[in-house]
Amino acid sequence: MAIFKCKMCDAVLNVREGVSIYVCEYCGTKQTVPMDGNSGSGYNEKHESASVGSLLKRAFMFLEDGKWEQAKQYCERVLDIDPENGRAYLGKLMADVHVSREADLADVAVDYQHNNNYERAIRFGDPQMVNDLKAYSVKAAYKAENEQLNEQLRKKAENKFSFVCSYLLAVPILNVMFAMALIIDAPYIVNYLFIAISSLTNAMCIAFGIYLCNFIGCEKQRWYAFFKLAIIDICISSGAITIIIHAMYKTNWIITFLLTFIILCMCTLIFDFIGNLLEKRKVEKESKK
Numbered sequence: 001m002a003i004f005k006c007k008m009c010d011a012v013l014n015v016r017e018g019v020s021i022y023v024c025e026y027c028g029t030k031q032t033v034p035m036d037g038n039s040g041s042g043y044n045e046k047h048e049s050a051s052v053g054s055l056l057k058r059a060f061m062f063l064e065d066g067k068w069e070q071a072k073q074y075c076e077r078v079l080d081i082d083p084e085n086g087r088a089y090l091g092k093l094m095a096d097v098h099v100s101r102e103a104d105l106a107d108v109a110v111d112y113q114h115n116n117n118y119e120r121a122i123r124f125g126d127p128q129m130v131n132d133l134k135a136y137s138v139k140a141a142y143k144a145e146n147e148q149l150n151e152q153l154r155k156k157a158e159n160k161f162s163f164v165c166s167y168l169l170a171v172p173i174l175n176v177m178f179a180m181a182l183i184i185d186a187p188y189i190v191n192y193l194f195i196a197i198s199s200l201t202n203a204m205c206i207a208f209g210i211y212l213c214n215f216i217g218c219e220k221q222r223w224y225a226f227f228k229l230a231i232i233d234i235c236i237s238s239g240a241i242t243i244i245i246h247a248m249y250k251t252n253w254i255i256t257f258l259l260t261f262i263i264l265c266m267c268t269l270i271f272d273f274i275g276n277l278l279e280k281r282k283v284e285k286e287s288k289k
Contacts, residue, residue, distance in 0.1 A: 052078050052085065059091045068095040086125030090133070093117040097140075105136035109147040113137050154216055161212040164205050165226070168233045195244060199237040203264050206230045207271035211279070234264045 021032055059074035072095045078088040094102065096117060097110050105112075112118050118137065122130050209230070213223055238260040245256050 052081055055081075056085075056087055056091065059088070063091060063094050064100050066098075066100060068098060071095045084124045086121050086123075086129060089117045089121035089124060090129065093121055102132070103136070105133070106139040107143070108140050109143040111137075111141040111144040113141055157212050157215050161209060161216065164209040164212065165229065167205050168202065168209070168229055195237070195240050199241060199264055200267060202233060202237055203267040204271045206233065206268045207275055210272050211275050230268075234261060234268070238264055 055074050055078045059071045059078065062068075062071035062074060072092055075088040075091040075095070078085050078091075082088070090102065093112065093115060094100075094105065096115060097105065097108050097112055099105055099108060118133070121133060125133065209226055213226060218226070238257055241260045242253060242257040245251055245260075246253060
């Protein structure tokens with residue numbers, strides 16, 4: 001077997017004696033095998049070092065381009081030559097978590113401290129690389145923990161949002177039922193108080209639903225559906241209150257409805273403002289801790 005280097009990718013190739021043309025198994029380049037009988041003489045420790053450097057350079061160029069599998073393949077070729085090359089394990093780790101730059105390892109929400117490539121990069125890397133990598137892994141693990149916590153909070157928020165939507169569908173129906181009961185034969189004040197309280201609770205639920213939409217990050221269609229539900233809800237509640245006020249004081253239907261609608265909308269905005277203010281103070285307290 002003769003040993004020589006690929007002219008294109010600098011890979012070390014083993015070629016059978018007597019073969020004059022060879023296709024590189026790594027890059028696919030077709031090339032002529034040197035026939036001077038010294039094909040293996042050029043492969044020494046210096047050329048091996050140059051080969052490792054070239055392969056690593058190619059690997060990190062693939063990482064910059066987001067070609068993770070090709071980067072892994074070139075790192076493996078480095079490890080075939082130098083099994084204790086820390087930079088090659090670093091490249092494989094970067095390909096595993098899909099980052100293009102070494103510093104980006106601190107920005108991914110992935111806990112890779114138990115990744116085999118991470119452990120070997122720590123084991124075989126130079127002191128500077130090891131220190132940097134340990135610092136990056138701590139930040140990444142912290143972000144991964146926060147991301148997991150946020151995902152749990154989002155799921156809880158989704159459940160709460162579904163409950164709010166169900167409540168918004170149910171309460172106006174109850175308001176209309178009590179308003180109709182008033183027309184039949186029921187105490188004015190009892191129905192009025194119930195509908196007024198339920199309408200204010202309704203406004204609070206709409207404000208809470210707005211907060212949940214912001215927290216979850218609802219898309220435009222979902223926002224639009226919730227907005228329509230809230231408007232319909234306020235209109236029905238306003239209509240129920242208008243029925244009672246008209247029955248009690250014989251007021252103008254349209255003016256009473258518009259005033260009631262405006263008041264409920266203002267209450268919703270006030271509840272939303274108070275909720276955001278309380279949430280902001282809560283975040284400030286937690287950041288100080």
